[in-house]
Amino acid sequence: MLQLISAIPTIIAAASKVSELFKKGRDTVKAVTGDPSQASTPEELQTEVQQLSPEQQNRWAEVMAKEVDKYTAQNERLAVEIGLVDANITSRVSEDAASKIAIMRMTTRPWSVRCMVLYVLFPFFLVIIDMLQHLMIAWLPFLDRWIDPFNSFEYVFGVMKWPEKINAGTLEKLAVLFAGKGGPATFAGQLYMESIPWVVSIILGYMGLREVGKWRGSADKAPEGVLGGAKSSPVSVVAQTLSEGVNLVSNVRSWFNKKK
């Protein structure tokens, strides 16, 4: 097992700054020992953890190290996604780090594209729901008592109501919703089928552009080349503020170091 006890002070330092990590630390103490944590401050948490057996301490540190990494990754990703990290920043970091940021950006789909993918898959989800319903009816017949009240709202759920007995015809009914002989049976089904080519072309277009981006990014170029014209683009207000922020924070740190 990886020895992580030496990382405990660092983890506690992170937990003292982020209340959610502190809470997670307390939860982890409970998970490891079975007893709820009594700590109300990071110092108390540290004392509590140090009183655990070495195996428990190691387990605690192992879980918490992952949580701290996750928190850091989430924050970094957030900064990349909302554009706080732009080409002017990436041009100043190492080539390796800039490439990682570029890949992260390329592999992040906008929420609209994610929704469109779910939209396209909607009929398949219906089929899966129907299969699950049939499986449950076949294997768990005592569920009837809850299914009956649900089915009384048939006018809401339509074909998605629970089957009373195994019914092989449901899948055909579902298929008619989206693809009958003379086209989809319902107006909603028609709208859906009309929209599919557009949605699919948007998704494919987006994915195609992303692949082009990946292809460009994977070439052995300097980071500014990877991310597109960093030197030529004007310095953004956000980037300027961000880089200033780094300096101001270090000013504060050195002020306190001198004070000590």
Add this chain to the structure above:
Amino acid sequence: MASRDLKDLVPEAGEKALLVQQACKEAVGFDLLIYCTLRPLEEQARLYRQSRSRKEIDAKMVKLSRRGFDYLANVIESVGPCYGRHVTNAAPGESWHNYGEAWDAVPLIGGKPEWNYLHAKAFWDAYGEAVRQVGMNWAGDWTGFREYPHAQLKTGGNPLKTMGPEEIELALVERKLIAPEMIA
């Protein structure tokens, strides 16, 4: 009305507030306006009540009473009806401001408060770092709901969950935030 006097903070927080202000001024060169320190229980109750229905208020009072905080429930009742927009999730006793252990501050840029974090991220981050350096918790680090002006001595968003009932009573009485007979 909430106080903005540093003397209303507990001594530890008061000293740290001065240090943070000094750090912002000397290390970065901006003034830090601390605009809220101690918020009395009654003020918290008014803010809590002003955007809530009677049903919600009653539910909160029942919850507080069940947990042994009848006096806090009484404070909610005593302030009477209040109307306004939603400004807080914390009932009396649920904010560190009620114990003088937290403050809210804003950087003054060119003599004006800069409320928008993204407009003055550098200064807000410097303020946050100063808060961390004095060993306090900056709410700008929170992941659920970031409240950049807020700094508090202890971790945890809700004192009633962080401290035990006796500790709460002791803190409120010692700091003369509630009369001992109200608790009895």
